[in-house]
Amino acid sequence: MRISALLLLAAASLAGGAATAADLIVDDPEAIAAAADYDWSGAYAGLFGGGGNSEVTLSEPSGLADPLDLAADGWLAGVRAGFNAQAGVLVFGAEADLARTWIGGNGSASDGLNSLEYSYDVDWLGTVTGRVGYAADTLLLYAKGGLAAGGVRSTLTPTAPLPALPPSSADAVATGWTVGLGTEFAFSENATAGIEYDFVALGSELDYAGGSLEAKQDLHIVRLGVNYGF
Template sequence: MKKNLLLAAVSLVALSATAPALAADLAARPYTKAPPAMVAAIYDWSGFYIGINGGGGSSHATWDVVGFGRDGSHDATGGTVGGQIGYRWQSGQWVFGVEGQGNWADFSGSNTGAITGLTNRTKIDSFGLITGQVGYAWNNVLVYVKGGAAVVGNKFDIRTPGGAFVASSDDTRWGGTVGVGLEYGFAPNWSVGVEYNHIFLDGHDQNFTSGGVLFVTDHIKQDVDMGLVRLNYKFGGPIIAKY
């Protein structure tokens, strides 16, 4: 019994002597800094912008000789180039805006009149759009619809089958427009997009004159469809940070 107690006492003394050494051998854990919070860059569509556009279009024109009936119809097609300026403001993912656009155009076409036998020619040489926009953004991708007023510059003329001038009439017409577009912010402050627009124009009576003398009156009705590629530069900060 005494021998067992003696062995236990010796073991306890040995353990007490080695404990500090074991503790000293344990290496201290290195301090690790918490990883930084992630920052998500979100494109902000708010601000003034200016840009250029180009594309093509087609105007369907119907000519009726007043008092006699349908003289025929044709499509006036061609290219266009112009510019736009506007302002957008963003609330959440919704984007609202106003825009003014002006374009030079060369939409032209003709048909042989069923009544007159002469060549009826239509040319659109300019148009402008004043519209409001409502869109929805997925970060730097924006889809929008637009609508408002349109003004179109027309030149009409009548020629012989051989091309000799007979009579002409110029007209500036106001109407309405609707459209839809897709825009992509590809770099800070820069975006590129595609857009479709339709212009509604009421029918008008056009007095065709030659040398100041009335030749004929035609009732001409038009509408316009066009597709555009657009490049915009937006002023102000392009992104906001979200933590």
């Protein structure tokens, strides 16, 4: 997919930039001394952008009808804030983020008599997570996990038999959990850049005009971002 290819290219570009910065530090004795004393402790705030792919399943609570499946993908951009505490090479922290998202998809289904088109979109996504990491001077490797929530909307549009019924839409706040892995590189005393992969599992109940469906979504997200420490 084009989105996946662009994410891989962005990750490669970030890795190349980090390698260049590392070479500059190696060539500068004063930078080496500063790197050896780098402290990840303190509060920070930042911006990020990225993209994601997901799989969505819409099913009846009774489980009698076949579920509706679709693939959704798109982009996101947002803000985050957090706090780190360092003990030796270990870094512990907490982080909250909120993103505007443009992740969605659509599908269609037919049983030979009735036909239906349907869509599913995520308008915003937020997480609150704990983090634990390993610091190697100006390089931080970390894992994270916690709670997630997102604003979702879906529309069902019957297309047969004629005359077709009007579309029915539903909105909900989906809740779930998230885990992720990431790395940050400090390129100044207060500024860092990094890349992160997150898996997010969300679930909700969508109430349409003619009934309700349960929605389950698994998202795979890659984010590129910068943080500023205080």
